[in-house]
Amino acid sequence: MYEDGLPREKSPLRIVTETSFDDVFVKRDPRLSMTAFKIGEKAYKGNYVPFDNQHGNGYSLKKGFMLEEWSTTSRESVDKMLIRYGEVLITYAEALYEYNGSITDSQLNLTVNALRDRAGFDAKLTNEFVTKNALDMLEEIRRERTVELLDEGFRYDDIIRWKIAEKVLPTNIIGARFVDDETSKERKNLENRLTDENGMLNGKKVYDQKDMYVIELEDSRKFNPERDYLYPIPTKEIALTNGAITQNPGWEN
Numbered sequence: 001m002y003e004d005g006l007p008r009e010k011s012p013l014r015i016v017t018e019t020s021f022d023d024v025f026v027k028r029d030p031r032l033s034m035t036a037f038k039i040g041e042k043a044y045k046g047n048y049v050p051f052d053n054q055h056g057n058g059y060s061l062k063k064g065f066m067l068e069e070w071s072t073t074s075r076e077s078v079d080k081m082l083i084r085y086g087e088v089l090i091t092y093a094e095a096l097y098e099y100n101g102s103i104t105d106s107q108l109n110l111t112v113n114a115l116r117d118r119a120g121f122d123a124k125l126t127n128e129f130v131t132k133n134a135l136d137m138l139e140e141i142r143r144e145r146t147v148e149l150l151d152e153g154f155r156y157d158d159i160i161r162w163k164i165a166e167k168v169l170p171t172n173i174i175g176a177r178f179v180d181d182e183t184s185k186e187r188k189n190l191e192n193r194l195t196d197e198n199g200m201l202n203g204k205k206v207y208d209q210k211d212m213y214v215i216e217l218e219d220s221r222k223f224n225p226e227r228d229y230l231y232p233i234p235t236k237e238i239a240l241t242n243g244a245i246t247q248n249p250g251w252e253n
């Protein structure tokens with residue numbers, strides 16, 4: 001989201017065309033810069049440089065990164081988080097909407113907007129805002145969940161229970177924009193994964209800008225909705241039931 005509360009598809013604040021790796025952070029939800037490293041920030045292996053051999057070819061996550069502990073022990077020593085209040089709030093917002101088919105502004109202030117306030121994000125999610133901008137409230141609550149809980153292990157389970165996996169999984173995963181003078185890596189070593197002037201890669205439209213690095217190709221990302229919403233049952237467990245339990249559909253062979 002951008003600082004106006006709109007997604008990239010609708011916000012006039014989006015920079016087109018990006019000319020730097022850091023353009024993606026301009027006028028954004030402040031949680032983005034709390035989550036991913038910008039150029040020059042202190043990272044795990046020195047100052048962050050995109051597309052170098054230390055930090056990979058996408059955006060490197062700094063969520064949970066504590067420089068002081070990493071510098072002394074090469075790891076963080078805080079306790080593993082099992083649940084946090086932010087998860088409770090966004091789960092409650094989603095449950096309210098799914099149960100009632102609507103959510104009041106007061107309920108949004110107690111949940112979604114409380115999360116935004118904590119992050120210093122001034123844009124509020126309200127019913128008027130959703131209607132005015134032709135948004136879908138459920139999708140905005142789900143977007144908020146994705147933003148707030150990024151890199152906390154929820155995404156796969158969420159898209160499975162929302163039953164959108166066949167739509168969002170078999171797609172190209174787009175990384176950062178490659179800019180020659182912002183990294184030591186040579187273009188020739190990456191160009192087989194960079195979009196061309198028309199946002200094309202391998203004859204297909206994958207983005208609306210050039211030089212976007214495609215981390216994973218859609219052809220390598222498979223999801224069979226007739227099978228993959230359920231895991232296979234271990235054959236040993238099936239045998240122990242003497243046939244009372246049968247294998248889930250699509251996993252028989």
